[in-house]
Amino acid sequence: MKRQPPVIELMNVDKVYDTYHALHSISLRIHNGEFFTLLGPSGCGKTTILRLIAGFENPTSGEILLNGSVVTTLPPEKRQVNTVFQDYALFPHMSVAQNIAFGLRMRSISRDEIRERVRTVLEKVDLTQHSNRYPHQLSGGQRQRVALARAVINNPLVLLLDEPFSALDLKLRRQMQKEMKDFQRQLGITFVFVTHDQEEAFALSDRILVMEEGKATQIGTPQEIYEEPANMFVARFVGDINVLPGTVIAVLENERYLVSIYGEEFSIRSKKEFMLHEIIQVLIRPEDMRLNSISAMSEGEPYLEGVIEEVIYKGATVDLYIKLKNGERLLASEFFNEDDPDIDYFRGEPVAIAWVDGWEVVLHHE
């Protein structure tokens, strides 16, 4: 059987605006039915990629393919791609049903078919009751659902969404994220979503492209990106992380290294290759840290010694800021259990700090 081509493929795409080099040799493949997210800080080039896929811009060099066909310079209306814009761009003088039907009316489709398709999509976005309302009579979340319905009514191959939740408050944002994911699963359409919010990207996406200054830094599932960040930028961008400077003092068997961190020797696991005496960075997520009282540590078990500086209860978890003897600060996050006296840390308490063996990420020094 012939393998399906990716729905979207970018091959070595560069974009230069006047003199500004906005994208550097971006290559990526997005598969049919994927929820794919472009994640990165403001100005890193996310919207530019979306506009190139939609056809609102042409690349300076490189190729763009949709379903295996080159579309690099095709105008937007010739691509089976629709966009949901940040401000939804609804027509204020048209009802919900008229807004949704607009794209179909522009094509010669029978009134009966339009009515039926609008009815079906209204049901999917749960707006049947509001079909005669005008945009100003809807909530922010409802307006967004109209925009979604309008964008999917002509069954595009791909739906592009540029920060569609930015106008919503946090609670509604969470609710719409869930709805968006359900909606995408139900439709089976490929979604390409732009956000600078890592939590949102993780909650929604099958895969994520993390971008940094116009470059594609890492592509992977949320778990891969969180647990195996490609570099320090990604590691810091997708969550809190502790960075410990280390020196390789022995190369051991089974992908292990003996590493000196602030004078203590830890056995650390990594699939990457490091040289003897190499200066490295050992990264540990706060939730992977393990704290103990110093007296509970066994003879020969390595740990860093610190003092609890701040305890912040967050409901299900507690964040502990710890100051090491050398003045460096670390963050540990533990699940909070009222019945567990071990979690009852207080400011000024000395603690032994270690982490779950094998869960550290090791990077070459940048």
Ligand code: ATP
């Ligand atoms: P944001 O999250 O702030 O929307 P983004 O990651 O989507 O940011 P882009 O809108 O893709 O970023 O912009 C990438 C870079 O290209 C920015 O530095 C921006 O100023 C620049 N840029 C975008 N459009 C143009 C243009 N038409 N002319 C010149 N520079 C542009």
